[in-house]
Amino acid sequence: MNTTSNINKMKLVCPAGNLPALKVAVDNGADAVYIGFKDDTNARHFAGLNFNEKRSMVGIEYAHQRGCKVYLAINTYPQASGWIRWKQAVDLAAKLKFDALIAADIGVLDYASSKYPDLRLHLSVQGSATNVESIRFFYENFSIQRVVLPRVLSLKQVDQVSQSSPVPLEVFGFGSLCVMVEGRCLLSSYVTGQSPNTFGACSPASAVEWIKTEGGLQTRLNNILIDQYDDDEPAAYPTLCKGRFKVGADTFYAIEEPTSLNTIALLPELQAMGIAAIKIEGRQRSPAYVKQVTQVWRAALDSCEKNSQNYVPQEQWMQTLHSVSEGRSTTLGAYHRPWQ
Amino acid sequence: MNGIPKLSLAPVQYYWDKSTMFEFYKKISKSQIDIVYLGETVCSKRKLLRRNDWLDIAHQLQAVGKEVVLSSMTLIEANSEIAALKSLCKMNEFMVEANDMSAVQLLQGKPFVTGPAINVYNPLSLKMLVNLGLKRWVLPVELSREALADMQNSKPEDIETEVMVYGRLPLAYSARCFTARSHNLPKDDCQYCCLDYPDGLLLSTQEKQKFLVLNGIQTQSAKTTNLISAMEELKDLKVNIFRISPSFNHTPKIIDIFYRALHDNYNIKKANQELQDLMPVGGSCNGYWYGESGMDLHCLTEVPA
Numbered sequence: 001m002n003t004t005s006n007i008n009k010m011k012l013v014c015p016a017g018n019l020p021a022l023k024v025a026v027d028n029g030a031d032a033v034y035i036g037f038k039d040d041t042n043a044r045h046f047a048g049l050n051f052n053e054k055r056s057m058v059g060i061e062y063a064h065q066r067g068c069k070v071y072l073a074i075n076t077y078p079q080a081s082g083w084i085r086w087k088q089a090v091d092l093a094a095k096l097k098f099d100a101l102i103a104a105d106i107g108v109l110d111y112a113s114s115k116y117p118d119l120r121l122h123l124s125v126q127g128s129a130t131n132v133e134s135i136r137f138f139y140e141n142f143s144i145q146r147v148v149l150p151r152v153l154s155l156k157q158v159d160q161v162s163q164s165s166p167v168p169l170e171v172f173g174f175g176s177l178c179v180m181v182e183g184r185c186l187l188s189s190y191v192t193g194q195s196p197n198t199f200g201a202c203s204p205a206s207a208v209e210w211i212k213t214e215g216g217l218q219t220r221l222n223n224i225l226i227d228q229y230d231d232d233e234p235a236a237y238p239t240l241c242k243g244r245f246k247v248g249a250d251t252f253y254a255i256e257e258p259t260s261l262n263t264i265a266l267l268p269e270l271q272a273m274g275i276a277a278i279k280i281e282g283r284q285r286s287p288a289y290v291k292q293v294t295q296v297w298r299a300a301l302d303s304c305e306k307n308s309q310n311y312v313p314q315e316q317w318m319q320t321l322h323s324v325s326e327g328r329s330t331t332l333g334a335y336h337r338p339w340q
Numbered sequence: 341m342n343g344i345p346k347l348s349l350a351p352v353q354y355y356w357d358k359s360t361m362f363e364f365y366k367k368i369s370k371s372q373i374d375i376v377y378l379g380e381t382v383c384s385k386r387k388l389l390r391r392n393d394w395l396d397i398a399h400q401l402q403a404v405g406k407e408v409v410l411s412s413m414t415l416i417e418a419n420s421e422i423a424a425l426k427s428l429c430k431m432n433e434f435m436v437e438a439n440d441m442s443a444v445q446l447l448q449g450k451p452f453v454t455g456p457a458i459n460v461y462n463p464l465s466l467k468m469l470v471n472l473g474l475k476r477w478v479l480p481v482e483l484s485r486e487a488l489a490d491m492q493n494s495k496p497e498d499i500e501t502e503v504m505v506y507g508r509l510p511l512a513y514s515a516r517c518f519t520a521r522s523h524n525l526p527k528d529d530c531q532y533c534c535l536d537y538p539d540g541l542l543l544s545t546q547e548k549q550k551f552l553v554l555n556g557i558q559t560q561s562a563k564t565t566n567l568i569s570a571m572e573e574l575k576d577l578k579v580n581i582f583r584i585s586p587s588f589n590h591t592p593k594i595i596d597i598f599y600r601a602l603h604d605n606y607n608i609k610k611a612n613q614e615l616q617d618l619m620p621v622g623g624s625c626n627g628y629w630y631g632e633s634g635m636d637l638h639c640l641t642e643v644p645a
Contacts, residue, residue, distance in 0.1 A: 077461040079483070080490030107464030128459075131416045133425070133442035140445075141468070152515035157417050180512040180559070181415055184457050187511050187552075189482045190561055190634035193627070197459065198482060222633060225545040241512075245551065246544040247522045254543055254554070255518060334515040340527045 007308075010270065011277040012301055013071070013170060014294050017049040017284055022059045022070075024291040029298030032069035034102060035059065036200075036283065040082070041089040042073040043126055044283040045200030056096055069099035073283075075124035077105045077183075077197040087111060094119050102148070103127070104183055106141075113142040122146040122170070125279075126196065128183035132164045139166045146170055148279060151261060152181045155335045159273050168276030173263050174293060175281020176326055177333050179241055179256040187240050192222045203239045210235070219243070236327055258327035263335055264300050264317060268308040289324050296320050344602050345575060347595060348375035348502060350585040351411040351437075353510065353555055355386045355534045358393065364591070365397045369404045371592045372599035375581065376401050379411040379428075381439055381455070383517070383556045384421050385530065391427075398434060414439040414457045415513040415557060435475070448472040456481050456504060457513070463494040476500035478583060481509050481565070484631035485573060492577050500580040505568065506594060506615070507585025508540070508553055508622075509561040509634060518554040538588035539620045550622040562622035563635055568601060568612050570629055590618040 014030035016022035025033045036042030038050040051059060056072075063070045072093045078086040086108050093101045094116040101119055103109050104126035112119055123129055123138045125148040138144045148170045149158065162169055178185070182196070189195035192207040209220040217229045219238035226243035229235045236242065236258040245254045261281070263270070270278070278301065280293055296317045304311045322328055334340055349368060352361065368376060378394050378401075380386050398408040412425055422442065429436055429446035438444045439455040453476040460466050460477050469477070479488055481504055492501060519541050520530035534541075540553035540560055553560040564587075567574065574582065582602070584594060597614055600606035616624060627636030 077459055079461050079487045080463055080494070081486065083462055083464075105459065105461060105465060106468050107462045110464055110468050127441075129441060131422055131440075131442050133422060133445045134416075134440060137441045137445035152415070153417055154515070160419050179516055180514045183459060184414075185512040186482045186509070186634065187559065189628070190509065190511050193631070193633040193636075195482060197461070224549065224551065224635075225547050228546055244546065246546060246548065247541060247554065250522070251546060254522060255514075255559070256516075337528065338526055340515045340517070 007305055008271050008274050009305060010267075010275055010301055012294070012297050013277050013279045014290060015175075015280055015283040015285070016059070016290060017044065017046075018051070018287070019055050019059055021285075021287040021290040023062060024287050025294050026063050026066050026068045028291055028294040030068055030294050032071055032099065032277070033059070033063055034071040034073055034283070036073045037089055037092070039085055039089075040200045041076060041078075041086050043075050043124075043196050043200050044073075045076070046205065046284050049284060053092060053096070056092075060096060060098065071100040071102050071122065072098040073102040073124060074108060075102055075104045075126045076200045077126075078108065079198070083107075090116070100146070109138065109142040109144070117143075120145050122148060124148055124183075125150050125172070126183040128181055130181060132161050135161070135165050135167060146276060148172075150182045151178055152334050154337050154340065155266065155269060156337075158270075158275070158335070162273045162275065168274075170277040170279050171263070171270060171275055172261055173278035173280055173297060174321060175260060176239075177256070177259060177261040177331065191224055191240055203237070208238055234328075257329070259329045259331050260321075260325035260327070261333045262321055262325070262330035263332060264297070264313045264321065266332065266335060267300060267304040268311050271304055271308055285324075292320050292324055345579055346374035346581045347372065347598055347602070348581050348583045349373050349377065349591070349595070350504065350507065350583050351377045351379050351381045352586045353382055353508075353558065353560070354538055354540060354588065355383070355388075355532065355556065356538055356588070357535065358388045360538075361389055362397065364586070365401065367592045368595075369401050369406065371595045373406060373595050375407040375409060377409045377411045377437055381411045381414050382513075382558045383534075384413060384418070384424065385532070386534075386556075408434050409437050409453055410434045411437040411455060412439050412443040414455075415515075416440050416442050417515070444469065444472065451475040453502075454478060456510060461487070463491060466491060466495055466499070470496055470499055474499065476502055476581070478502045478504065482628050482634060485570070485577065485629050486631060488579075489577055501578070502581035502583050503567070503574060503579050504565065504583040504585060505574070506566055506583075506598065507564060507587065508620070509563075509565050509625075509628075510558060510585075511552070511561055511634075512559040514557050514559070517557050518559065519556050522554060542621065553622075561625065561634065563625035563637075564619040564622060565626060565628070565634075566612070566615055566619075566624045567626055567629055568598065568615060569608060569638075570626065571601060571608060587618075587620055589620070594618055
C-alpha cells in the first residue's frame with residue numbers, strides 16, 4: 001500500500017445524521033459522507049436521527065452533483081427475528097446506488113456480496129478486523145474494497161497492517177473514542193439490554209437519568225451510578241466506560257476519560273503509510289459540528305498533501321476541535337503507545 | 341445428537357502462575373468434565389506457560405479421556421501475535437477454537453470451533469462458517485434464548501451448539517490494560533500485576549455496587565452468569581454442550597454440581613443455592629438469556645421435579 005513517487009491523497013469521510021449535516025459536509029470539502037437508515041440496521045440508532053428512502057435520494061443527488069460520494073452504514077448484527085430489515089436495507093442500498101455499503105456482520109456481507117456483486121463493500125469498524133488475516137477473511141469471502149480499522153491499534157501496528165493488507169485502509173481521525181475493540185463490546189447490553197451489536201446504540205438515552213442530589217449531580221444508566229459531579233464540574237453523558245469508578249481504594253476514570261480522539265498531528269505519518277481515508281466520527285452530532293470539523297480536516301489534509309514535511313497543525317484548528325470535543329479534551333488514543 | 345448435553349470448561353481467563361495452572365488442570369482431569377478448552381486467550385504478554393506447557397496439559401487431559409480444544413487469542417494486533425496464531429492453527433493434533441476472524445481465516449478447510457467472541461448472530465452467518473469447516477459454535481453471550489431457538493431451528497444437524505452456562509461474562513477487550521492502569525503502570529511495563537488477581541480486579545460504582553471485573557485488557561461482569569435454572573430449556577433447545585468458565589476457587593465442585601444436575605436428577609433449586617455459595621464476589625445474573633440486561637437476575641419461579 002505504500003506510495004513512493006505519487007503523493008497519497010487521503011480521502012475525508014464525514015458523518016451525517018440528517019440532510020442539513022450531509023449538505024454542510026459536502027459543501028465544506030468532504031470526499032465522502034456516510035449515513036444510516038432510520039432503524040437498528042446501523043450503529044447510530046438514535047431518535048430523530050438518520051435517513052429514510054426519500055431523504056437518502058435527495059442526499060445522494062446533492063452529493064453526486066458536487067462530486068462527493070455517499071456511503072451507507074448497515075453495520076449492526078441482525079438476529080433471525082429482524083433479518084428482514086437488514087435484507088431490505090441492503091436491497092435499498094443497491095437500488096439507491098450508494099457508493100459503498102459499510103457492513104460488519106458476515107451474514108449481511110454474504111447476502112450483499114452474492115446478491116449485488118457490483119455494490120462496493122467496506123468493512124465497518126464494527127467488523128472488528130484488527131490484523132491482516134482478519135482483513136484477508138473479509139476480502140477473500142466478500143471482496144470488500146476497504147477496511148475501517150478499530151481504534152485499538154498503535155501507529156506502528158497500523159503501519160504493519162497497511163504494508164500487508166490486500167485492501168486500502170480507513171482510520172478514525174476525530175470524534176468520540178471507543179476504548180474497547182468495536183463489535184466485541186457488550187458493556188452496554190450488560191447494563192441496558194441494548195448494545196451497538198444488537199441495537200445500534202451504546203449506553204442508550206432511554207436508559208439515562210440525570211439526578212440532582214445533595215452530593216452533586218448523578219448520571220445513571222439503568223440505575224447504575226456512572227458518575228457524580230460537583231456543582232462546578234461539567235457533567236458528561238454517561239457512556240458507561242467513561243464514568244468514575246472505584247478500584248481498590250481509588251475512585252477514578254478506571255476505563256477511559258471522557259475525551260475525543262484527535263489524530264490531526266499524525267497526518268504526515270498516516271499519509272506516508274498509504275492510508276486511503278480518514279474517518280470523522282459523529283453522525284449523532286449537529287450540522288454545526290459537521291461543518292466545523294469538516295472545514296478543519298479539509299484544510300489539514302490539503303496542507304499535508306501540499307507539503308507533508310513542513311506540516312504543522314494550526315493552532316486555530318486545534319482550538320476548533322477542542323471546542324467540539326467530548327470533555328473538551330483530545331487524545332491520540334491507541335495510536336500513541338503510552339496511552340495504552 | 342440426542343442425549344444428555346456434555347460439559348465443557350472454557351479457557352482460564354486470568355493469569356495464574358505455572359504451578360497453579362498445572363495443579364488446576366490436574367484436578368480438572370479428575371472431574372466429570374467432557375471437553376477442556378486450553379490456552380491464553382486474553383493477553384499475549386502472559387507467557388508463564390509456553391505452547392509446550394499447554395500441550396503437556398492437553399496430553400494429560402487427553403490421556404484420561406477428555407476432549408481437548410486449543411483456544412486462540414481474542415484481540416490480535418501485533419505481527420508477533422499473528423505468527424503465534426499461525427503456528428497454533430497449523431497444528432492438527434487438536435481442534436482449535438477461533439476467537440478472532442483471523443483464526444477463522446487460518447483454520448478454514450479443517451474442523452474448527454468459534455468461541456463466544458466471534459459474532460455469530462444469525463443463521464446466514466452460521467451457514468457461511470459451516471461452509472468453511474465450522475463444527476461447533478459458542479453462542480455469543482449477549483444473545484437470548486429466542487435468538488438461540490431461531491439458530492437451532494435452522495442449523496445443520498451435525499453442527500454442535502455450546503452455551504456458556506456459568507462464570508463471569510466476558511464483555512469487552514481493549515488495547516489498554518486496565519489492571520496496569522489501575523496500578524499507574526504503562527502497559528509496556530505492566531509488571532504482570534494481573535498475577536495478583538486470580539479472579540480479576542473488582543471495579544465498583546461510587547455507591548460500592550460491585551459492577552465489573554478488570555482482567556488485563558479484558559473486562560468481565562462482576563456478577564457470575566448462572567443458567568442452571570434454565571437447564572430444561574437449554575436441553576429442549578438441543579444445546580449440545582454446557583460451558584463453564586473457570587474461577588480460581590471451587591471449579592471442580594461447580595463442574596460436579598452441573599454434572600449431577602444433568603445426570604442424577606439433582607434438585608435444581610438446591611444446585612442453584614450451592615452454586616451461589618461458590619461464586620466470587622458480585623452475585624449472579626442471567627438476564628441475557630431472557631433477552632434483557634445481562635446483569636439482571638430472573639429468580640427461579642418453578643422448580644422442575
